[in-house]
Amino acid sequence: MNKIFLIIKREYITRVRKRSFIVMTILGPILMAALFIVPAYLALKQEEKRVITVVDETGRFAGKFEDSDKYKFQVMQTDLESAKKILKQSEGFALLYIPKPKQSVPSNAIVYADKQLSINLEEYIKNVMAREIEKIKLSYELRSALLAANPSYEPGGDTTSEDLMSEKILKNIKSEIKLTTIQVEENGAEKKSFTGASMIIGSVAGIMIYMFIFLFGVQVMRGVIEEKTSRIVEVIISSVKPFQLMMGKIVGVAMVGLTQFILWIVFTAAIIFTVQLSFPDKFKMPDQQQVSLKANTSLNTTQDTQLKNDPENSNDQYNSFYEALSSIDYPTMIASFLFYFLFGYLLYSALFALVGSAVDNETDSQQFMLPVTIPLIFSIVMMQAIIMNPNGPLAFWLSMIPLTSPVIMMIRIPFGVPWPQIVLSAVLLIGGFLGATWLAARIYRTGILMYGKKVDYRELWKWIRYKG
Amino acid sequence: MAILTANKVTKRFGDFTALNSISLEVPEQSIFGLLGPNGAGKTTLIRIINQITGPDEGEILFNNQKLKQNHVEIIGYLPEERGLYKKMGVGEQALYLAQLKGLSRHDAMTRLKKWFEKFEIEDWWGKKVEELSKGMQQKVQFIVTVVHEPRLLIFDEPFSGFDPINVNLLRDEILELRSNGATIIFSTHNMASVEELCDDIVLINKANKILDGKVKDIRWQHFTNTYQVNYRNYENNIAELLAPGFELLESSYADDTHSVKIRLPKGTGSGELLNAILPHMSIASFAEVIPSMNDIFITEVNAVSANSILES
Incomplete structure (x- = not known):
């Protein structure tokens, strides 16, 4: 157990020290803060x-x-x-x-x-x-x-x-x-603007999950290929089990992802907070109590009517944008984002590790990358359809299948998803992760020691059946 | 006393048999040569000893104990296909690999410092691996293989990539490790170094053990009653002096000296040869021809291939 910790530490530290990580960490919040500040700035003008x-x-x-x-x-x-x-x-x-x-x-x-x-x-x-x-x-x-x-x-x-x-x-x-x-x-003016916010939050969350999985999943694959081509892998697996090396890498990279995500949130909040402090009158947040009331009763008809009859609210574009953003249940969003990011990433990075172990260099990885990335890309392609009908059968099934659920569920959650569905989807995703890890581990331990062999799917199938 | 024992170890990959019921014993504090042509199954056996993979049948005993996960901490392995993280610092990396072998950070640090001083490479500590030459990388690799003071060391082609000076340095280190109590399994195709270093060997070909024992014994077993004679002052054909059954294998002439190899029939000794030729010439040297490991290797491997061709 101590050794897997050493591996996680190495994976984490070498990545966090990289220039690309630092650049991304700084650039991300600036972009995100801009998303909040620019509309406000335009409204000010x-x-x-x-x-x-x-x-x-x-x-x-x-x-x-x-x-x-x-x-x-x-x-x-x-x-x-x-x-x-x-x-x-x-x-x-x-x-x-x-x-x-x-x-x-x-x-x-x-x-x-x-x-x-x-x-x-x-x-x-x-x-x-x-x-x-x-x-x-x-x-x-x-x-x-x-x-x-x-x-x-x-x-x-x-x-x-x-x-x-x-x-x-x-x-x-x-x-x-x-x-x-x-x-x-399904609409009324005010309701519509809330749906708009759910759309935006849902797509942003979905795309972020997609990007994170891709970004960090590919990092795992690169790491595996690097160890294979530099031939250090045999030295390391004479000290630890191949499974420990694989999981250490996956977990280490996950921590990098989480670190980046948390830094982004902290920095973004800091930037927005600073800007708000510098221009206190310009960035009036809507009254907190009112917002929470609205958020809780956004489906409540009377409340809706009242909102609709309030011309000040429906008129002020900036305010309504803020209000809509505030109407989202952030604790649920962030918790489910972290869950779906983590397990979606774990599922995919196991598959990426599998691909990395089966090939000798990155150019060879294409043929195996395709089946792994198709479900991810498919999720993004389906995004529009999911947003149009976030509770339809397509949305339901795609948010249950572990390969598509991380992205699709994140798109659906801002629109409100019944708890049993979320729980079922989460359980299936964890199951998918365990299955993918088992599969990846079996191929990985053989693959990392294979050089110069043209690997096809038949070969992979043979590796799965080898005894330890 | 055997530090490592293999009992009928068999390993298959699908239909391919990599090791077929291999048994061997590695005596403690010896240098043990693991020999065989490419693809014979040496690397598979080494990987089984390192618990990178497990045997399908049979077992490996370390000090009469079944191999366990924590045995990796008293084994050091220098694989043939070796490498280091290119972008990582030398010292940092050595520390990491030493800790993976179970050393505490503090112990790893003290021991590594000692080794870096011994090899006079202290100023490489902060460099990145990719800044080092291949030979330099091999030195670092050697250090991380031995730094946890393993009781059993496995070197797969340790001399490849070294210049002659460093080969000597490395050979001395290996001998010193043995005299300090370590046992070394040494896999190589360089038969000269086998003769020079190894106490015992096993020869594997096509998944099967075809030969094992002490190097000295094996060479004597392959002694064919052949002698090498260098002589001067006799210009006739030496074969005329020999009794029937004596066989002239080779003859050459250079710098006034003739050089011949003569195989004696079974049951005869060097005395009979000497008696026959001594009156006629002045003998410069007379010696038994003990086959080199190289010859034995080729003979044995070819014999197996010939058999398998006959069988099929």
Whole structure:
């Protein structure tokens, strides 16, 4: 046991001292921090409020648009042409034109702007209008219903009781409507942005697992080939068992990977923290309590509705990005990332060690690399499909098969995966790791001592059956 | 007293038999030659002794104990295909390999320092292996093989890659190791060094043991009653002086001296040869021709091949 520790130590120290490790350790956090800081920085740049001129021929929407941190809605009582002219002269941001409807209810609006509007702004405008139109339609229906029931009923003036009633009804029935919408369409503006965050986190985690497995798995293979070509392997296995040498290398490299990962997290956090300290007002994190509440009830309908009716939130792009990031259950994410990285890596690096032991140099490794890397690459190719349907049968099965589960499960977890599935997948992965290690050990102990032999799969099969 | 005993050791790789029921005994504090042509199974036997691989049948005893994992700490092995981590420092690497043989870091350090001083290579300690020449690397490799003071040393072609000066240095080290109590298994194709160094040998060919014993005995067993005579002052054919049954094998002439090899019939001795030729010439030298290990090796291996051709 003491000797395997010596091997792990050597593998670890020689790798951690390498220049490439140091460069990666420094570069990684800078890139990751940039991922957090750049959107914030961009948000900062458009600090002054943008004015959106509203020309409302119906007269029903003016005043319904609420200003936010970034946008200011200004109602203008002119016709479209002169408003356009003013827009050009004043270098305003955009002009929202709501024409008088041909039928009874307004149903379209036109935005004139130099640049593309942000999706959030578009969604917000659509939302406000839709809500207003619903109200109009409802009060119209109410009025005709009341008239039908009581022909002598007299509709009121501007703020009719029907309008008030419909507003009240809408408010009360809102949640029920929303419930069906969520299930049928799976979205609502706010929900969508949360799905977006899950998508991003899921893909990033999946790609990182893929990269880590590849990066460090190949390091194991290179290490085995190095020992073989430098012929030191026979000296070493006269002191330790081949299995100890193989596992020592695999574990040593795993520690290197974990060290790098932990350093990345620490450095990234440090960079973000420093930047936040230097510009305290610019990086307002959303209120912690609110965030955790949202995170816990992101599927809860009432909560969703409330969010949706909160224009400030849905309007502020930067805030919602942060919020979405904060809505992820990080302890579960990090714990499962570490688990799937570790065991995914252990499974694959055993196979990579197998490949390394069977060949004489790296160029020969191609033919055996292919079957090992195909499941990994396949996982990445399937990523899009998994994100589209994170709980479908394809996603389920791929997250159970040990060769694909590390990447696929990491993509799925931000979307929420039932615990039994995670446990089953984890058990299968551990089983896969044990199986791969057994197989690798049998080929490894023969392979590392074979030189100058053209090895094919038949030969490997023979090695598996050799007695110790 | 045998330090290492092999009892009917057999090893197969699939259909191929690498060792077929090999038995041998390595006496303590001796140099034991493990000989055989390429592919005979020597390396497989060495790997079994080093527990790199296990025998299919039979067993290896170390001091009458069945071979155990902790025996690797009292065995030192210098494989034929040897190497070091190229990118690793010399001292660091030597320390690592010594610790793998069970030395504590502190012990390994003191002993390595001593060896580096002895070989006058202290200033290599901090260098990377790839900066050393091949001969220098071999020296480092030799040190890491012996640094844990093993009771049994296995050298596979130890002299390859060394210049004559270093071969001498190494030979002296090997002899000193033996006089300090170590037993050495020595595998080589260099028969001159076998004659010079080995006390006992075993000859393996095609997985089978074909010869074993003390070098001295083996050579005497192969003595064919042949004598070498160098003489002057006789210009006639020497064969005319010989009785029937005596056979002239070789003759040559250089610097006024004739040189001949004569095989005597069974039951006759050097006296009868001398009596026949002494009156006619002045004899410069007279000696028994004891076959060299080289000759024995070739004869024995070829005999086996001839047999196997006959059998098939």
